[in-house]
Amino acid sequence: MKLKELLRDIIVLDTNADGDLEITGVSYDSRKTRPGDLFVAMPGYSMDGHAFIGKAAAAGAACVLCERPPEEEIPYVQVANSRHGLALVGANWFGRPAEKMSVVAVTGTNGKTTTTYLLKAILEQARGAKVGLIGTNQNMIGQEAVPTERTTPESFEVQKLFRAMLDQGCSYVVMETSSHALYEGRVYGIPFSVGIFTNLTQDHLDFHKTMENYCDAKAILFRSCAVGVYNADDPWSNRLMEGATCRAFSYARDADADLRAEHIDLGADHISFDAVTADERVKIKVGIPGGFMVYNTLDVLGAALQLGISLEESARVLARVPHVKGRVEVVPTPGKDYTILIDYAHSPDGLENVLSSVRGFAKGRTVAVFGCGGDRDRTKRPKMGRIAAQLADFVVVTSDNPRTEDPMAIIREILPGMEGTQTPYVVVENRIEAIHYAMDHARKDDVIVLCGKGHETYQVVGTEKHHLDEREVVADHLKEQQ
Ligand SMILES: CC(=O)N[C@H]1[C@@H](OP(=O)(O)OP(=O)(O)OC[C@H]2O[C@@H](n3ccc(=O)[nH]c3=O)[C@H](O)[C@@H]2O)O[C@H](CO)[C@@H](O)[C@@H]1O[C@H](C)C(=O)N[C@@H](C)C(=O)N[C@H](CCC(=O)O)C(=O)O
Numbered sequence: 001m002k003l004k005e006l007l008r009d010i011i012v013l014d015t016n017a018d019g020d021l022e023i024t025g026v027s028y029d030s031r032k033t034r035p036g037d038l039f040v041a042m043p044g045y046s047m048d049g050h051a052f053i054g055k056a057a058a059a060g061a062a063c064v065l066c067e068r069p070p071e072e073e074i075p076y077v078q079v080a081n082s083r084h085g086l087a088l089v090g091a092n093w094f095g096r097p098a099e100k101m102s103v104v105a106v107t108g109t110n111g112k113t114t115t116t117y118l119l120k121a122i123l124e125q126a127r128g129a130k131v132g133l134i135g136t137n138q139n140m141i142g143q144e145a146v147p148t149e150r151t152t153p154e155s156f157e158v159q160k161l162f163r164a165m166l167d168q169g170c171s172y173v174v175m176e177t178s179s180h181a182l183y184e185g186r187v188y189g190i191p192f193s194v195g196i197f198t199n200l201t202q203d204h205l206d207f208h209k210t211m212e213n214y215c216d217a218k219a220i221l222f223r224s225c226a227v228g229v230y231n232a233d234d235p236w237s238n239r240l241m242e243g244a245t246c247r248a249f250s251y252a253r254d255a256d257a258d259l260r261a262e263h264i265d266l267g268a269d270h271i272s273f274d275a276v277t278a279d280e281r282v283k284i285k286v287g288i289p290g291g292f293m294v295y296n297t298l299d300v301l302g303a304a305l306q307l308g309i310s311l312e313e314s315a316r317v318l319a320r321v322p323h324v325k326g327r328v329e330v331v332p333t334p335g336k337d338y339t340i341l342i343d344y345a346h347s348p349d350g351l352e353n354v355l356s357s358v359r360g361f362a363k364g365r366t367v368a369v370f371g372c373g374g375d376r377d378r379t380k381r382p383k384m385g386r387i388a389a390q391l392a393d394f395v396v397v398t399s400d401n402p403r404t405e406d407p408m409a410i411i412r413e414i415l416p417g418m419e420g421t422q423t424p425y426v427v428v429e430n431r432i433e434a435i436h437y438a439m440d441h442a443r444k445d446d447v448i449v450l451c452g453k454g455h456e457t458y459q460v461v462g463t464e465k466h467h468l469d470e471r472e473v474v475a476d477h478l479k480e481q482q
């Protein structure tokens, strides 16, 4: 592709490059640069891509997109923000696939993954459409799963996925847009048809530092979508929607809103409520438990309405929708008189929501098995300890993904939150042993919640990923107990 075509819609501050220069690839990591590439130099958190322009040139890069003119002799294009540049270059390289599909983005601290799966099911079944999905558990092109490392990939990878989705017949994409991705411009320039905001509670303060910054990162979405579907019960919504340029559509269970939930019923294996707009009232039932599921259903109904799908049509699909892997997932425990759930609650709010929901329906004790991830927001640790102790009847404190931290050091930061409560607890550092412990000490009607790892089938210790699938841990231990 000619350089000038690759640069379509990019504001160039300075350049010495010939627009007719033929570019045969794009890279943003000098270790992966190939001859003929446009190398995009991006300032990072630990390094600066500009320092690798020499390496990229030596690898054969034909041109550099950068924020400062390079010292090396190489054609360059200077822009104000190379991450934004990479996003637009990616769109141009892949033929602007997002413009030919309807792309829905979901942001918020909790509920993104759940929301995307529910909305995908509605678009497939009510519209008969093929739908792409990008998110934490996996990416999907229709029913085909494509493994992923992160919630929202780098912009170039997002555009590559869009291209594959379009080529394979997708007309819709539902994607999680993490605050990191919005802040770093991984979704810059995407013309979203709908933006969804689930909620904002503490997480990722290691990255954003303050809740205000975290909120402002999420607010970026509402300057790049046609309509914003937002949670009017969330106290951060005012700030979030302040600078919004999109049309706004609100949902709520408490506040006044365009779409409201009334007559809510929370069961052990379902939620149900009346979805109410100015024009109609429709009974909704979803076979996934948890008070927060009311919100995850409302935002999906709101987005579907904005895409022209009626409440009745959505209700029909939601009535049969399967659970989402690792989100309030029931693990089979045949022959046992207790229940085990796997859930991805890994933030204070997520933990509070899942434990209080379980408390609402558990006939016996609510038992929490949880830890906190290493190399992540440390301030959430004592908060999660406090929530576990307040809402569970018994707590097994263990490890999540310790990453490069000492697992016991993480646990020592959780425990102060549990002080002063009467709730009994044990510390079992090894997560597999912690699950065994909970199973060995289970009583009739207990509900044991394995929190934090959800769909993950690994544990990150140091920089290594070890296989750890909690479903297998439970099944193996049931066999050992026989
Ligand atoms: C904190 C963060 O978002 N970091 C992202 C950032 O990395 P960075 O700025 O530290 O990169 P760096 O190592 O300083 O390098 C700067 C540049 O030099 C380049 N380089 C570097 C070395 C070299 O030899 N040659 C070279 O060209 C790098 O390719 C990069 O372009 O830019 C990288 C390139 O795009 C990303 O891969 C990286 O995501 C890392 C892997 C990450 O862990 N991100 C997490 C925190 C994340 O994004 N999580 C969200 C949250 C999910 C949720 O909601 O819970 C997600 O969306 O997954």
Ligand SMILES: Nc1ncnc2c1ncn2[C@@H]1O[C@H](COP(=O)(O)OP(=O)(O)OP(=O)(O)O)[C@@H](O)[C@H]1O
Pocket: 108, 109, 110, 111, 112, 113, 114, 115, 136, 151, 176, 198, 199, 292, 293, 295, 296, 326, 327, 328, 343, 344, 345, 346, 349, 350, 351, 353, 354, 454
């Ligand atoms: N609307 C909600 N409000 C609060 N908590 C929720 C909500 N939906 C789900 N949760 C809890 O948060 C956990 C994570 O849910 P989900 O994976 O859908 O969120 P996410 O936003 O995709 O998370 P991540 O940022 O890690 O990708 C669930 O396992 C559940 O415990």
Ligand SMILES: N[C@H](CCC[C@H](N)C(=O)O)C(=O)O
Pocket: 151, 346, 372, 373, 374, 376, 400, 401, 452, 453, 456
């Ligand atoms: N996207 C989140 C997931 C956390 C999952 C939990 N298992 C952990 O490792 O802390 C993060 O990277 O912070």
Ligand SMILES: [Mg+2]
Pocket: 112, 113, 135, 136, 137, 151, 176
């Ligand atoms: Mg997610």
